Amino acid sequence: MTADISAGAASRNMDWQAIDWRKANQNVRRLQARIVKAIQEGRWGKVKTLQRLLTRSFSAKALAVKRVTENQGKNTAGVDGQTWNTSLKKAAAISSLRQHGYRPQPLRRTYIPKGNGKMRPLGIPTMRDRAMQALYLLALEPIAETTGDLNSYGFRTARSTADAIGQCFNALNRRCSAQWILEGDIKACFDRISHDWLMANIPNEKAILYHWLKAGYLERHVLHPTDEGTPQGGIVSPVLANLTLDGLEKELHNAFSRPRKGQENLVNLVRYADDFIITGRSKELLENEVLPLVVTFLQRRGLELSIEKTRITHIADGFDFLGQNVRKYGGKLLIRPSKKSIHAFLTKVRQIIKANAQSSAGTLVVLLNPIIRGWANYHCHVVSKVVFNSVDHAIFKSLWRWAKRRHPNKPNRWIKDKYFQSVGSRNSVFHGKLDGKNYTLYSAARTPIKRHVKVKSRANPFDPQWYDYFEQRQRRYSVGKPCPSSGI
Numbered sequence: 482m483t484a485d486i487s488a489g490a491a492s493r494n495m496d497w498q499a500i501d502w503r504k505a506n507q508n509v510r511r512l513q514a515r516i517v518k519a520i521q522e523g524r525w526g527k528v529k530t531l532q533r534l535l536t537r538s539f540s541a542k543a544l545a546v547k548r549v550t551e552n553q554g555k556n557t558a559g560v561d562g563q564t565w566n567t568s569l570k571k572a573a574a575i576s577s578l579r580q581h582g583y584r585p586q587p588l589r590r591t592y593i594p595k596g597n598g599k600m601r602p603l604g605i606p607t608m609r610d611r612a613m614q615a616l617y618l619l620a621l622e623p624i625a626e627t628t629g630d631l632n633s634y635g636f637r638t639a640r641s642t643a644d645a646i647g648q649c650f651n652a653l654n655r656r657c658s659a660q661w662i663l664e665g666d667i668k669a670c671f672d673r674i675s676h677d678w679l680m681a682n683i684p685n686e687k688a689i690l691y692h693w694l695k696a697g698y699l700e701r702h703v704l705h706p707t708d709e710g711t712p713q714g715g716i717v718s719p720v721l722a723n724l725t726l727d728g729l730e731k732e733l734h735n736a737f738s739r740p741r742k743g744q745e746n747l748v749n750l751v752r753y754a755d756d757f758i759i760t761g762r763s764k765e766l767l768e769n770e771v772l773p774l775v776v777t778f779l780q781r782r783g784l785e786l787s788i789e790k791t792r793i794t795h796i797a798d799g800f801d802f803l804g805q806n807v808r809k810y811g812g813k814l815l816i817r818p819s820k821k822s823i824h825a826f827l828t829k830v831r832q833i834i835k836a837n838a839q840s841s842a843g844t845l846v847v848l849l850n851p852i853i854r855g856w857a858n859y860h861c862h863v864v865s866k867v868v869f870n871s872v873d874h875a876i877f878k879s880l881w882r883w884a885k886r887r888h889p890n891k892p893n894r895w896i897k898d899k900y901f902q903s904v905g906s907r908n909s910v911f912h913g914k915l916d917g918k919n920y921t922l923y924s925a926a927r928t929p930i931k932r933h934v935k936v937k938s939r940a941n942p943f944d945p946q947w948y949d950y951f952e953q954r955q956r957r958y959s960v961g962k963p964c965p966s967s968g969i
Contacts, residue, residue, distance in 0.1 A: 497568040500543055508540035513943045516623040532620040542578045545616035546571055559607030560589045560699050578612055585610040585692050588712055590700040604698050604712030614717040623943040624684050625720050630730035631938035635754030636719035638942045639951055642803045643862050645753045647935030649807050652749040652760050654814040659747040659760035663767045664800050666790035670755035672710040674725050675783030725782050767793050816863040826856045827875055834879050842900055842913025846920040857925040862933035869925040880911050
């Protein structure tokens with residue numbers, strides 16, 4: 482049976498495998514491009530009409546179900562305990578995405594550890610609620626990308642932490658650049674966003690948005706209401722948070738007028754999700770003028786800055802941002818992996834080695850390689866070569882201790898010959914066999930250092946005039962290219 486992509490509703494007996502995904506993507510992309518054009522023309526009534534058309538199309542519903550059944554959380558159930566793990570369930574799910582009478586179920590509350598040792602609460606929606614969020618996200622993302630701050634990089638299509646760090650370099654690398662930096666962090670951003678502000682300002686169907694915000698969460702079989710915030714764990718939550726924080730860059734530019742052509746604008750914002758920096762020519766400017774403006778901006782949205790994480794720093798002292806340390810040495814800006822990032826990485830590696838004291842060398846190599854490669858790829862676009870050599874040496878020492886503990890009565894030469902070999906110009910490369918195959922440990926120092934080309938601030942992946950630009954970037958950073966990474 483051939484699925485009719487242009488149909489407004491799907492038959493319950495449709496064949497999931499027969500869906501023409503290429504055509505579905507084309508249909509959705511065409512409507513998203515029309516939304517962008519309507520925004521650019523200031524025709525918000527047409528934007529609303531196009532959003533309604535998109536969220537009721539078969540193509541968008543099919544893609545929404547496809548997304549939630551293929552991402553990392555596909556096997557994580559909500560409060561109803563259901564997952565869509567068969568073609569029949571996926572096909573039926575498309576028909577279940579109806580707006581009339583829709584009421585989301587409460588979120589399932591769970592916790593994950595944060596870097597500071599505290600626990601971060603997550604709200605896990607049911608599969609149907611996730612699919613509904615993914616459906617409306619298709620209509621909301623084009624708006625967020627078109628109206629968002631130019632230098633916001635978190636949770637955005639075709640943008641990454643590498644782009645945010647690249648903008649830090651652009652704003653700070655010249656001798657005439659700003660010398661002071663306001664490091665900002667918003668306190669419990671997702672959990673405290675004002676529902677009233679969201680209802681008044683988010684361009685989404687109000688009834689659907691209201692039910693999402695007020696769904697509540699279940700913890701130990703007790704229903705808790707949600708009076709503020711948008712839960713971390715929902716597909717639509719990152720875009721809602723971005724839309725809430727968008728506008729800060731414009732307010733800063735309006736308050737501190739842009740310089741004349743050829744002059745340096747010393748007040749610049751670089752934001753990644755709820756972490757941001759603002760540059761300024763003096764500590765007094767940031768403390769007495771910029772900081773109050775930021776506080777007022779956030780208060781209107783029900784948010785406040787984290788006192789313990791918000792500080793004003795001179796560029797000569799440096800600051801950490803997204804796992805990188807940004808600092809000027811004698812007037813030259815260098816961006817390196819931060820000490821905190823290096824420590825966290827090596828701690829994780831050592832924990833894996835310690836936890837696998839009785840495992841084979843091959844098993845250990847297979848466990849460590851993706852960790853080392855991923856961390857090195859994340860830092861490959863900054864000044865990292867010396868750090869890479871240093872972490873390789875630290876890992877070698879940990880593995881040597883692991884081997885010595887396994888064979889306390891064997892001489893060093895015997896241990897070296899058993900677990901370490903020469904590979905090309907590299908000596909003492911840890912290796913081992915698993916399932917008959919020989920595996921060698923990945924070396925961070927083998928990762929080439931390559932300057933990342935920052936995405937153009939005005940580039941919009943939903944605008945047809947930028948399609949060729951993003952296709953070229955995709956080819957540039959295709960499989961096999963080590964940079965950039967999109968997360969920490």
